[in-house]
Amino acid sequence: MNVDNKFILGGQEFQSRLLVGTGKFSSVEVMLAAIKASGAQLVTVALRRFNLERPSDDLFSPLVRLGVTLVPNTSGARNAAEAVRAAMLGRELSGSRFVKVEIHPNPHHLMPDPLETYEACKQLAKAGFIVLPYMPADPVLAKRLEDVGCAAVMPLGSAIGSGHGLSTAEMIKLIIADSGIPVIVDAGIRAPSEAAAAMEMGCSAVLVNSAIAAAGDPVAMAAAFAQAVKAGAAARQAGLMAQSGHAVATSPLTSFLAGIPA
Amino acid sequence: MITELPVELDPSSWLAIANSASETDVHRAMATTSPDEADFAALVSPVADGLLEDMAQRAKHLTESHFGRTISLYAPLYLSDYCPGGCAYCGFAADRTQPRRRLERDEMIREFKALKAMGFEEVLLLTGERSPKADFPYLSDAVAEAAKHFSAVAVEAFPMTTPEYRELAAAGCVGVTLYQETYEPVQYQALHRWGPKRDYANRLDAPSRVLEAGMRYVGLGALLGISNPMFDTLALYRHARLLRRQFWQSGITISFPRVCPQEGGYQPPFLVDERFLARIIFAFRICMPDVPLVVSTRENAKFRDGIAGVGVSKMSIASRTTVGGYCEPATSPDGQFQVIDDRDVATFFTALRAKGLEPVFKNWDRVYNLGLI
Numbered sequence: 001m002n003v004d005n006k007f008i009l010g011g012q013e014f015q016s017r018l019l020v021g022t023g024k025f026s027s028v029e030v031m032l033a034a035i036k037a038s039g040a041q042l043v044t045v046a047l048r049r050f051n052l053e054r055p056s057d058d059l060f061s062p063l064v065r066l067g068v069t070l071v072p073n074t075s076g077a078r079n080a081a082e083a084v085r086a087a088m089l090g091r092e093l094s095g096s097r098f099v100k101v102e103i104h105p106n107p108h109h110l111m112p113d114p115l116e117t118y119e120a121c122k123q124l125a126k127a128g129f130i131v132l133p134y135m136p137a138d139p140v141l142a143k144r145l146e147d148v149g150c151a152a153v154m155p156l157g158s159a160i161g162s163g164h165g166l167s168t169a170e171m172i173k174l175i176i177a178d179s180g181i182p183v184i185v186d187a188g189i190r191a192p193s194e195a196a197a198a199m200e201m202g203c204s205a206v207l208v209n210s211a212i213a214a215a216g217d218p219v220a221m222a223a224a225f226a227q228a229v230k231a232g233a234a235a236r237q238a239g240l241m242a243q244s245g246h247a248v249a250t251s252p253l254t255s256f257l258a259g260i261p262a
Numbered sequence: 263m264i265t266e267l268p269v270e271l272d273p274s275s276w277l278a279i280a281n282s283a284s285e286t287d288v289h290r291a292m293a294t295t296s297p298d299e300a301d302f303a304a305l306v307s308p309v310a311d312g313l314l315e316d317m318a319q320r321a322k323h324l325t326e327s328h329f330g331r332t333i334s335l336y337a338p339l340y341l342s343d344y345c346p347g348g349c350a351y352c353g354f355a356a357d358r359t360q361p362r363r364r365l366e367r368d369e370m371i372r373e374f375k376a377l378k379a380m381g382f383e384e385v386l387l388l389t390g391e392r393s394p395k396a397d398f399p400y401l402s403d404a405v406a407e408a409a410k411h412f413s414a415v416a417v418e419a420f421p422m423t424t425p426e427y428r429e430l431a432a433a434g435c436v437g438v439t440l441y442q443e444t445y446e447p448v449q450y451q452a453l454h455r456w457g458p459k460r461d462y463a464n465r466l467d468a469p470s471r472v473l474e475a476g477m478r479y480v481g482l483g484a485l486l487g488i489s490n491p492m493f494d495t496l497a498l499y500r501h502a503r504l505l506r507r508q509f510w511q512s513g514i515t516i517s518f519p520r521v522c523p524q525e526g527g528y529q530p531p532f533l534v535d536e537r538f539l540a541r542i543i544f545a546f547r548i549c550m551p552d553v554p555l556v557v558s559t560r561e562n563a564k565f566r567d568g569i570a571g572v573g574v575s576k577m578s579i580a581s582r583t584t585v586g587g588y589c590e591p592a593t594s595p596d597g598q599f600q601v602i603d604d605r606d607v608a609t610f611f612t613a614l615r616a617k618g619l620e621p622v623f624k625n626w627d628r629v630y631n632l633g634l635i
Binding site for chain 1: 326327328329330331332381383413478479506510511512513514550552553615618619620622623624625626627629630
């Protein structure tokens with residue numbers, strides 16, 4: 001977490017550390033109500049769901065009216081060239097400099113391609129975008145992406161939509177340890193407790209979509225995530241007590257050193 | 263000449279499992295997170311019929327995780343009903359007496375506009391087998407024209423060569439649907455009485471060529487009822503698995519067309535009832551949770567509303583199966599198949615929304631069409 005405890009992306013400070021996605025909702029009304037309940041200020045939306053010709057099928061316009069900061073994503077791109085083109089179009093249509101780079105050549109498991117993601121981020125950062133790459137939880141790649149000018153890194157907790165939580169937790173900790181930019185866990189989170197755990201671990205923010213959209217009551221779940229993220233961030237700030245795995249020995253082990261000047 | 267089914271697709275050894283699985287096998291298949299062929303065979307087995315509700319629950323959970331509470335929509339559009347083929351089960355076969363026609367450019371545009379006005383952003387362009395009236399250049403031009411109107415253009419036509427598929431992709435085609443009809447070679451030969459479609463091996467290999475050419479996805483299916491449906495279902499699963507392994511950057515969709523007995527028409531040798539259909543859809547969902555499963559308007563409204571979001575993630579609606587059908591109100595009933603669910607878009611949307619499902623017209627963008635490998 002930033003030393004001054006602020007969540008800053010692309011020079012802008014955000015109060016909410018919960019980012020939400022807009023896919024998979026049962027209706028636009030439910031999506032909008034869930035976003036409101038989440039308190040999210042940054043909202044991702046797939047360029048392929050922009051339908052300016054037909055407002056009733058469009059996700060973009062209602063989000064604009066909501067007054068959130070839009071982060072168009074490049075979901076659908078298989079390589080860097082496609083992602084860059086999609087990002088350009090997304091910026092033109094949305095007016096937002098933010099872009100979430102999503103490049104998943106395998107349309108089934110949707111794992112991000114590290115090589116193409118790196119290439120796209122390099123180009124987009126140069127072109128003035130505020131680049132947020134969805135990436136495998138790889139500490140070396142995270143530093144590489146920071147070096148080319150990304151505003152944050154978004155390592156996956158587990159596969160998109162899987163709800164398998166923070167299965168990459170150990171890698172995410174390594175990323176956080178070295179990162180000079182915000183680390184935002186993206187994908188795989190199912191329960192608010194997992195979002196809280198990510199924040200306690202030291203993530204700057206969490207992105208949630210399926211866990212809200214596919215919940216029994218998406219609006220209530222969005223509110224629960226908002227609380228969990230706040231609780232996790234506050235806990236991190238408060239400083240968790242040290243874990244103790246060992247019993248303290250009844251006889252000190254260093255008594256043989258007694259009398260020797262320190 | 264009868265070509266054998268390649269050994270990697272031959273489901274014979276799984277057929278025995280499918281016919282002798284126990285309830286325990288089915289439960290185990292539902293519980294595993296890494297299903298294999300034996301699990302699939304158990305899930306399509308007759309004994310699974312007694313566990314349909316459990317399968318539906320599992321399938322719905324997986325469908326929601328991977329596709330959310332949405333249904334992607336597409337519309338079929340028949341470009342031409344010329345066909346040199348002799349498929350015994352098809353309303354467009356060469357020995358049917360109806361007058362033939364194809365859409366010329368201005369008629370196509372009229373049809374495209376009619377579909378756009380309904381809201382569709384994904385169109386599936388159909389022709390019969392390759393013929394002088396509906397050949398590759400004709401189809402390719404139609405794709406290029408459609409790509410000006412729709413976000414996503416797909417094709418269901420005749421088997422092509424890899425360079426042709428590459429050209430089609432360059433013209434703006436994102437997907438190709440090509441059903442094997444039946445994977446059973448002897449029955450295939452009997453049903454495809456003459457014409458280019460008699461070449462079983464050429465058709466079987468075509469989905470690989472589609473993906474080799476860099477197309478985004480290939481749509482697979484078997485026309486259930488024209489041969490042993492269990493055999494075809496297992497072979498279809500093996501085919502899909504094989505293609506996923508060979509073409510890791512490509513998508514697969516699976517459709518479940520079913521032939522029903524028709525008065526005076528083709529009488530399919532196997533009865534495929536709705537419980538069987540639901541069972542195999544659930545089995546595919548459980549074993550391939552991330553693959554879009556498609557059901558067309560061949561099925562009735564009750565079945566479609568029931569299966570939507572439970573196993574199926576992509577559907578057509580307000581379909582016309584005649585050439586020019588979207589602009590010319592039903593002058594002839596001779597479509598390729600009978601549309602059973604004949605609701606309009608608004609009525610279907612109301613039904614989906616009542617189930618808590620959001621219909622989605624646009625789920626693709628042209629911007630992704632240009633950078634093909």
